[in-house]
Amino acid sequence: MNKPLTGAELDELVAGLKKLSRNLWWCWNQEAQDLFQELSPRGWQNMFHNPVAVLHEVSAQELRVRLQDVQFANRARAVLADFQNYLGDPKTWCHLHAAKLHQNPVAYFSAEFGFHESLPISAGGLGILAGDHAKSASDLGLGFVGVGLFYREGYFQQAIDSNNWQTEYYNAVDPNNVPVEPLLDAEGKRIILSVEIGMSAVSYQVWRVNVGRVPVYLLDTNLPANEQHFRDLTTRVYGGDSTTRIMQEILLGVGGVRLLRALKLAPSTFHMNEGHAAFLSLELIREKMATGKNFTDAQAATKKECLFTTHTPVEAGHDRFTPDLMSYAMQRYLASLSVPFNEIVALGRVKPDDTREPFCMTVLALKLSRAANGVSELHGQISREMWQHLYNVPVAQVPIGHITNGIHLLGWMKGTVRQFWKRKLNDSSNGEAKFFREKFGSDWASAVNHTEFWEKMLNPAFVSDEELWALRYKLRRELIEFSRRRLFLQSHVVTQGDFIRFDSLLNPDALTIGFARRFATYKRAPLIFQQFDNIVKLCRDKQRPVQFIFAGKAHPRDDEGKRFIQQIIHLSKFSDLTGNLIFLENYDIHVARQMVAGCDIWLNNPRRPLEASGTSGMKASCHGCMGFSILDGWWREGYDGTNGFAISGDSHPSNIEEQDRVDSANLYETLTEQVVPMFYNRDANGIPREWLQRMRRSMATLVSQFTTDRMVKEYTNKYYLNT
Numbered sequence: 180m181n182k183p184l185t186g187a188e189l190d191e192l193v194a195g196l197k198k199l200s201r202n203l204w205w206c207w208n209q210e211a212q213d214l215f216q217e218l219s220p221r222g223w224q225n226m227f228h229n230p231v232a233v234l235h236e237v238s239a240q241e242l243r244v245r246l247q248d249v250q251f252a253n254r255a256r257a258v259l260a261d262f263q264n265y266l267g268d269p270k271t272w273c274h275l276h277a278a279k280l281h282q283n284p285v286a287y288f289s290a291e292f293g294f295h296e297s298l299p300i301s302a303g304g305l306g307i308l309a310g311d312h313a314k315s316a317s318d319l320g321l322g323f324v325g326v327g328l329f330y331r332e333g334y335f336q337q338a339i340d341s342n343n344w345q346t347e348y349y350n351a352v353d354p355n356n357v358p359v360e361p362l363l364d365a366e367g368k369r370i371i372l373s374v375e376i377g378m379s380a381v382s383y384q385v386w387r388v389n390v391g392r393v394p395v396y397l398l399d400t401n402l403p404a405n406e407q408h409f410r411d412l413t414t415r416v417y418g419g420d421s422t423t424r425i426m427q428e429i430l431l432g433v434g435g436v437r438l439l440r441a442l443k444l445a446p447s448t449f450h451m452n453e454g455h456a457a458f459l460s461l462e463l464i465r466e467k468m469a470t471g472k473n474f475t476d477a478q479a480a481t482k483k484e485c486l487f488t489t490h491t492p493v494e495a496g497h498d499r500f501t502p503d504l505m506s507y508a509m510q511r512y513l514a515s516l517s518v519p520f521n522e523i524v525a526l527g528r529v530k531p532d533d534t535r536e537p538f539c540m541t542v543l544a545l546k547l548s549r550a551a552n553g554v555s556e557l558h559g560q561i562s563r564e565m566w567q568h569l570y571n572v573p574v575a576q577v578p579i580g581h582i583t584n585g586i587h588l589l590g591w592m593k594g595t596v597r598q599f600w601k602r603k604l605n606d607s608s609n610g611e612a613k614f615f616r617e618k619f620g621s622d623w624a625s626a627v628n629h630t631e632f633w634e635k636m637l638n639p640a641f642v643s644d645e646e647l648w649a650l651r652y653k654l655r656r657e658l659i660e661f662s663r664r665r666l667f668l669q670s671h672v673v674t675q676g677d678f679i680r681f682d683s684l685l686n687p688d689a690l691t692i693g694f695a696r697r698f699a700t701y702k703r704a705p706l707i708f709q710q711f712d713n714i715v716k717l718c719r720d721k722q723r724p725v726q727f728i729f730a731g732k733a734h735p736r737d738d739e740g741k742r743f744i745q746q747i748i749h750l751s752k753f754s755d756l757t758g759n760l761i762f763l764e765n766y767d768i769h770v771a772r773q774m775v776a777g778c779d780i781w782l783n784n785p786r787r788p789l790e791a792s793g794t795s796g797m798k799a800s801c802h803g804c805m806g807f808s809i810l811d812g813w814w815r816e817g818y819d820g821t822n823g824f825a826i827s828g829d830s831h832p833s834n835i836e837e838q839d840r841v842d843s844a845n846l847y848e849t850l851t852e853q854v855v856p857m858f859y860n861r862d863a864n865g866i867p868r869e870w871l872q873r874m875r876r877s878m879a880t881l882v883s884q885f886t887t888d889r890m891v892k893e894y895t896n897k898y899y900l901n902t
C-alpha cells in the first residue's frame with residue numbers, strides 16, 4: 180500500500196487525529212502517544228505531552244504532508260481503528276455484569292480529577308484516584324459520568340527560591356489547548372446553567388473531558404455574566420479561604436446535579452468521592468420536595484441514591500463550616516428549600532442540637548448515604564472508630580465498610596515497560612507466552628490486568644533474571660538522565676559556588692531509593708534523616724552506595740511541610756549527602772511516572788494510621804520497583820513478607836514522638852540488614868538473584884491486585900448494583 184492518500188482519506192485521518200487528541204484514551208495507548216510525539220518532539224516535551232497542543236503547533240499544511248508518509252499514515256490508521264474498536268466494544272465487563280447501569284449510570288462527584296500532566300487540576304492522591312477510577316470505568320464499560328470543577332489556573336506549580344523555600348506560581352489552563360471540549364446544546368450553543376450562591380444566581384458553563392468511553396464534566400464559573408468574585412470561584416484547586424471553599428462545594432454539589440438533569444440523566448447512584456461533594460444531597464432533597472414529598476421522606480429517598488467514600492483520618496481533611504458561613508453562602512439557595520435553617524445545619528452535626536458544633540461535610544455525607552466506605556481495610560476500621568459517636572453502636576456495627584484503592588495500570592506503566600511486556604508476549608519462541616497469545620490474541624490491554632499474566636513473573640522460562648535485571652538498569656538510567664536534565668533546569672542547584680556537573684550526577688549502578696508525594700507532615704518526609712550519620716555512611720560506601728531522590732509539593736499554607744522541603748534540599752546541597760541526595764522540583768504525574776519506574780525502592784513512612792491507602796507504591800510494582808513501607812494503608816494488605824520490605828510491625832505506639840523514634844530506627848535497621856545487602860549480593864555475572872526473586876514475588880502478588888480495574892469491579896458489585 181504505497182499509493183499516496185487521496186484528499187478524502189487525508190481529511191478522514193486529520194479528523195480522526197483531532198478527535199483522538201480530545202479523548203484521554205491516548206493516556207493509556209503507547210502507539211497513540213508515539214504518533215503525537217513524532218509530530219512535534221519538542222512540542223510534546225515542552226507542553227506536558229499534550230496532543231491538543233501538538234496539533235495546534237503543527238500547521239494544517241504540515242499535518243497533511245506528514246500524513247503523506249505512507250508508513251506514518253498506516254500507523255495513524257491502525258491507532259484510530261483501535262480507538263474506534265475500543266469505543267464500540269459491545270462485550271465489556273459491564274455488558275455482562277452491570278448492564279442496567281447503562282440506563283441509569285453512576286454519577287461520580289469529585290472536587291479534583293488527576294488524569295494527566297497536561298490537565299493539572301488535581302492536588303494529589305485523591306484526584307489521581309478519581310482520574311484512575313474514571314479510566315477503569317471506561318475500560319470496564321461502566322455506565323458512568325464524572326462531575327468535577329474546571330480550575331482555570333489548576334493546582335500550583337512549584338519553584339524553590341534561593342532560601343530553598345517553596346514558592347508557588349500558576350499557569351493558566353487554556354481550555355482550547357487542553358483535552359477538553361465545551362458542552363454544547365443541539366444547536367451548537369454553549370450550555371449555561373445557574374446555581375444560587377450567597378445572594379446571587381451564579382452562571383456556569385461546562386467542559387467535557389472524554390475519558391475513553393465515559394464523560395467527565397467540569398463546571399466553570401468564569402463567565403462575563405458573573406460578578407468578578409464569582410468568576411474567580413473556579414480559579415484554583417482548594418484555593419482561597421473557607422468562603423471560597425464552601426462556594427466551590429455548592430457549585431460542585433448543587434450545580435453538578437443540575438447539570439445531570441439538564442443532560443436528562445437519572446443516575447442510579449450519586450457517588451461522593453470525599454465530603455466536598457456532599458451538598459449534592461441537599462439538591463436531591465430539594466428536587467424531591469419540589470414534587471411534593473415532605474422533608475423526612477425526601478431525606479429517606481435521597482439516602483437510597485447516595486454512596487460516600489471517605490479518604491482520610493486526618494482532621495483537617497474534613498471540611499467544617501460555621502453556621503454563620505453556611506447561612507451567608509447558602510441564603511438564597513436555602514430559601515428555595517422551605518426547611519428551617521436549623522434543620523439543615525443539623526444534618527451536618529453529630530449532635531443536631533449543639534449550636535456550637537460546626538457543620539461538617541463528612542457528617543452530612545454519612546447521614547445521607549445508603550452506604551459508606553474507607554479506602555483500605557485498616558482505614559475502614561479507623562473510620563468506624565472515628566465516627567462511632569455519630570451512630571452510638573459498637574464500633575464493629577458502624578456502617579462504614581472498605582474498598583482498597585488501586586491504580587489504572589496501563590495509564591501508569593512507563594512506555595519502556597509496556598514495550599518490554601508486549602515484546603515478550605509476541606515472542607513466538609517463548610512457549611510460556613503462548614497461553615496468552617491464544618487467550619487474548621493481540622488484546623494486550625486485557626492480558627495485562629490478569630492475575631495469570633503477573634503470576635508468570637515467577638517463572639524464569641517466561642522472563643529470565645538477566646532480562647529483568649537489564650530492564651531495571653534501563654529504567655534506572657532513564658530516571659537518572661531525566662533527573663540530570665531536570666536538575667540542570669532547576670536554578671537553585673547552581674547557586675552554590677561549587678559547580679555540580681549535571682551529566683555525572685547520581686550513579687546508575689547504585690541502589691536508588693525514591694520518596695515522592697505531597698509533603699503533608701504526617702507523611703514524615705525527613706524521617707530517614709533522623710539517622711543522619713548512619714545514612715551518610717550508607718551513601719558513602721564505595722562498594723555498596725545508596726542514593727535518594729525526593730520530590731513533592733507542600734500545601735501553599737503549610738509552612739511545616741515547606742520546612743521539610745527546605746531541610747531536604749539543604750541536605751542535598753550542603754551536607755555529606757551532596758551527590759547522593761537530590762530533590763526534584765514540581766512533582767506531578769509525569770515526575771511520578773519517571774520515579775516509580777526508575778527507583779529500586781519506593782520509600783513510604785507515614786505516621787500510622789494516617790495514610791488511608793496511599794497509591795504511589797502501587798504504581799511502582801509493575802516496573803520492578805519494590806515497596807519499603809510502614810504497614811499502613813494498602814501495604815498492610817499487600818505485604819506478605821516476601822514481596823518487598825516493611826518498616827516496623829502491625830501495631831504502633833500511640834505517642835507520636837515514640838512512633839517517630841521506633842520507625843526511624845527500624846527503617847535504618849531494615850535498610851542496612853536487608854535491603855542493601857540483598858541488592859548488592861551478586862553472582863559471578865553480577866546478577867542479584869535473591870533481589871530479583873523478591874521482585875518477581877512483588878510483581879506476581881501485587882500488580883493485578885491493586886488496580887482500579889479490581890477496585891471499580893468491587894464498587895460495582897458491592898455498591899453500585901445494590902440500590
Ligand SMILES: *Cc1c(COP(=O)(O)O)cnc(C)c1O
Nearest residue numbers: 303304696767768771793794795
Ligand atoms: C500517585 C500520586 C499521588 C499519591 O501518592 P501517595 O503515595 O498516595 O501519597 C500524589 N501525587 C501524584 C502526582 C501522584 O502521581
